Amino acid sequence: MVRVIKQETYDEVVKENIEEFDMSPQEAVDDAIKQFEAQGIDLSNIIKDLALDNNENTIKICLDNLKCLLENKNFDDVESIFNKLKIELNKDIARRVYAGKENAYNIIIDILKLTKDNLNIFKAGLSTLISLMNGHPDLLDDNGIEFQINCLDEIEDISTVQLVLKWIKECCIKHEKNRQNIFTAKILDRLMKIVKKNDVNGDELRAACGVMRALVLDDDLRHEYGKAHEHAAQIARSSLEILTLLLSKFKDNEKVVGDLMLTLATLIVRNEFCQEVEDAGGLTFILDVIINHPDTERLNWQALKLLKALAGNDNVKAHIITSGSAPLIISTLSRFKTSENVVAAGLACISALTLRSSSNSGVFYDCGAPGIIVDALKHYPKSQNVIKQGSWAIRNMTVRNKTESLEFITHGIESIFQDAIANHGSALEQDVKAAMRDLGLKVNLKEQWTGKGVAMTNDRV
Template identity: 65%
Template sequence: MVRVIKQETYDEVVKENIEELEMSPEDAIEDAIKQFEAQGVDLTNIIKDLVLNDTSDMILSCLKKLETASKDNKNCENIPHILEKLKTELDKDIARRIYAAKQNAYSILLDLMKSNKNDINILKPALKTMTSLMNGHPDLLDMAGIEFQMQILDQETNVSVIQVLLRWIRQCCIKHEVNRQNLFNADILNRLKIILAKENATGSEMRDACGVIRALVLDDDLRHEFGKAHEHATHIARACLSVATGLLSKFKDDKGVVGDIMLTIATLVVRNEFCQEVEDAGGLTYILDVMINHPDTEKLNWQALKLLKALAGNDNVKAHIVTSGSAPLIVSAISRFKSSESVVAAGFSCITALTLKSSSNAGVFYDCGAPFIIIDAMKQFPKSENVIRHACQAIRNMAVRNNAESREFVAYGIESLLNDALKIHGSDDVKDEIKAALRDLGFKVQLKEQWLGKGVGLKND
């Protein structure tokens, strides 16, 4: 069990080191940290350098000034400067953010924004400061905060304010299932749809809206065994998928926006019909155009591969992806970015999805020289569990129904490569994938029976 202490306890030990042992402040801090860590104490929430720079006084001072300003609306010209000072402190570490939260920072900032919602010069920096406060600490959001967020989305016309607000909302969704569900119940979906459908929407605005959409379909809160990520993705897809696909054409010259849109669509195509809807809207053509027109942009190619893999969940779309000429583009992307672990893993995963139960698709990848490229890329990351797993899955799908063509893997020395990987990852979860690839290629492999039984006959009473 993790042990925790209060800030005061830590400060007392540091002061004792300085006063009784005559240590310098730096040495006193280092010694105190070693003491507590040796005792198994988690110091994540502790401000460790408080004795060098009394941050707590600055945070408290800023909060008191903001609280006073929100009540009497005086000295408003100083508020942006105070907010900036507070944000700078909050951005330093989670310990300062937790300390500020204990000093009622959330309520003070929310009251300040409510009383100055028509003053952009205060509202905008206040939103930024609130986002910093809740970075890694989303539990602070309450229904009053959600109501205010929806109110600003409905009433505010300044694009820069909307963007900052969307970043705050996104921060509230990360690792917090309850916040995601409460925001969804507050009808954030229709408000996001309005932003996506705006004729004069800017690219940066689209990116922030897409960021919120992806955050709403996360399933990263360990405190909740069952979330609503799939349900949220389904609702959003039905409302926004065709609109989002159309944006690929609208922002085709903006690499950052196109990449974010592709990644967002990939998180939404959680059902068979959604994959078909994206293709019907011309999505496949846009994706392939991106890979053709931006061959040297690593992130964009990674995002395109992720989306192609997601769309391959529909068998009809999967077949069309390959017949549309995507196989050479995928193989080429893996080859060009073979030093990028993320692109290589995404490429292998894409090949796996496209060749699943499809010998004809696998044949196309053989014709494109995929075996050599897969082996060459695997050599770049022999210790990467992620790359080796996806590579083995791709090899299996390409080999299992194409015994004759699979000899290409043998000719390029795949056996020794897989056996070397087995030595490195023999104790990892990926070892079963390596053994399965060896088996499907016809090599000798020692398979362990998971359950042998005790040799006792069963009785039927």
């Protein structure tokens, strides 16, 4: 269990070092940090220099000023105070935690409710609230969720709506309870209202897509089981067709297209969803993106991720290959071999497309895939993700194509795999050895479970 202390406890030690032991401010801070770390105390949420005489508590001063303005209902200076507070909050998580303990969340929410008609103040307050909750989403409560929904229902200014969506997204990151409560508050209805607008703005659409992706995250270690799949399925049923059609509408906006493809890839969690995207023209658009944007790294990475997701449906997978995607994927891997993200996505795509399909594997062999795959693995000996995706791709291409698989050996895959086992050990051993075994290479497999030669008994009555 992690040991923690209060800010006040830390500050007292720093002050004691200065007053009792005649240390300089910096010496006092360094000594306090050493003391607490030696005791195994986590100081990540502690502001290290708050107690120093020459360092006024800017956060406390800003919050006191905001409270005063709130009591007097006079918001003439609130925008400048918000901006000053935001600068402090952006410095580190410790300051955000401290501000949260000083009731910053409720103070800002109360001011926002009273200044909704003043967009400059309202946006400054929202930006400060986003900074406060960056990495600190625990502050959100039912009152905040109700306010978020009301903002989306009542505000028409696009830039303000973007900030509200950004705040909602921040609340969903690494917080399963927030995601579920926000989803229960019918956020999906509001998101769909945005994406279905005939005059939807590209930046507004990107912000809405960001919330959709955040709602299907599964990144909160405090919850063993989340609702990522359920959320993804519900969002997909409502949005897949419209999001796919929006690809063509925003085809000249690379950022919007990229976000749309990434969102679609996140939402395709069921077999029928893959078919729905293809039926709406998604596959054709992806291949056009790869062809028409050969030098745009991020767009190719996002296209490969969506292509891999679509391969979850066997019929769509077959159509992907017959549509001529294999040479495009190999070409992309070759062009962007210096991009770890593109290489990993490309290998994952090959793995998905060749799974349980010797004919698809044969197409990739005809495109010269073995040499490109081996060359890609050579570039990333330290990347576990690249090596793992490469191992899976090689296994799937090898299982039913034993003769063609000799090409991997010819290109020197054995030494790459041996180095991977030596460098990464158990993290990759199982995947790499499985690929080596299927290639017919010599490999020492460990027997995971062994009996002790004792007869089994059944003690049940």
